[in-house]
Amino acid sequence: MKRNILRLSALASTTVLAGVTLAACGDSSGGDGMLAAIEAGEVTVGTKYDQPGLGLRNPDGSMSGLDVDIAEYVVNHIAEENGWEQPTISWRETPSAQRETLIQNGEVDLIAATYSINQGRSESVNFGGPYLVTHQALLVREDETEISDLESLDGKILCSVTGSTPAQKVKEALPSVQLQEYDTYSSCVEALRQGNIDAMTTDATILLGYSAQAPGQFKVLEMERDGEPFTNEYYGVGLAKDDAEGTDAINAALDELHDSGEFDTLVQQNLGGDEAVSPGTPGDLSFLDN
Numbered sequence: 001m002k003r004n005i006l007r008l009s010a011l012a013s014t015t016v017l018a019g020v021t022l023a024a025c026g027d028s029s030g031g032d033g034m035l036a037a038i039e040a041g042e043v044t045v046g047t048k049y050d051q052p053g054l055g056l057r058n059p060d061g062s063m064s065g066l067d068v069d070i071a072e073y074v075v076n077h078i079a080e081e082n083g084w085e086q087p088t089i090s091w092r093e094t095p096s097a098q099r100e101t102l103i104q105n106g107e108v109d110l111i112a113a114t115y116s117i118n119q120g121r122s123e124s125v126n127f128g129g130p131y132l133v134t135h136q137a138l139l140v141r142e143d144e145t146e147i148s149d150l151e152s153l154d155g156k157i158l159c160s161v162t163g164s165t166p167a168q169k170v171k172e173a174l175p176s177v178q179l180q181e182y183d184t185y186s187s188c189v190e191a192l193r194q195g196n197i198d199a200m201t202t203d204a205t206i207l208l209g210y211s212a213q214a215p216g217q218f219k220v221l222e223m224e225r226d227g228e229p230f231t232n233e234y235y236g237v238g239l240a241k242d243d244a245e246g247t248d249a250i251n252a253a254l255d256e257l258h259d260s261g262e263f264d265t266l267v268q269q270n271l272g273g274d275e276a277v278s279p280g281t282p283g284d285l286s287f288l289d290n
């Protein structure tokens, strides 16, 4: 899979075409936390259904993508470490704006869904991770010439998703932008294809997946501010607030995922060695202080 990204600077007006081949309380015995669900053999995992390379429900009903693989790894690793049977996973679609609610309602036991850890969300849910770091970027049509930096979005119609961090960040940085907020990124992509919007913004990982799926139709522009990525998106695995035991178990599984080299393999398989991705340090939430 070829995933291309173009560098976009918020300060410089030049667009450097850098064609890069990118390739509740846990209780392990009878409680109602995530570990209890794994032990009982029935786990409900939330993910996205429309994000190729990350969380995708295929036409035959099977699931694929990096978040799907990571969730399966974590759940199976925890079961194995505890000497439990490999549990059955039921998948549940968790759109951006519904993630905290679905965890709080107990409708899902954990979520791996391009879910950025941030202060606000951490007040409602716990996070294992981060397992991966990416950055906010832009997707435009391949023949787009007017959009080259953050400021050039002024007067343009931009799409993002309700309840997502990129929608919030772009509104803060560019209050005059005409932002349309949809429920899913795939509906933004469709609107971009139809010419109803000029650009969409979210994590580079997600945009590269859509771009790779439709060769020749779109290009991904990197966003920068003062020479730095416009944002850092630290992906975490969400679970019930105060499930400390479950959180520790997820972090131990993620450490093993990284240390064994399996993480790199999964990134390569799902994102094609994506340049816009680096591994996170599970358990290290010091970035929340910034």
Ligand code: GLU
Pocket: 096, 113, 114, 115, 116, 161, 163, 164, 165, 166, 202, 203, 233
């Ligand atoms: N990672 C960002 C977030 O958690 C954007 C992707 C998404 O909406 O899932 O809001």
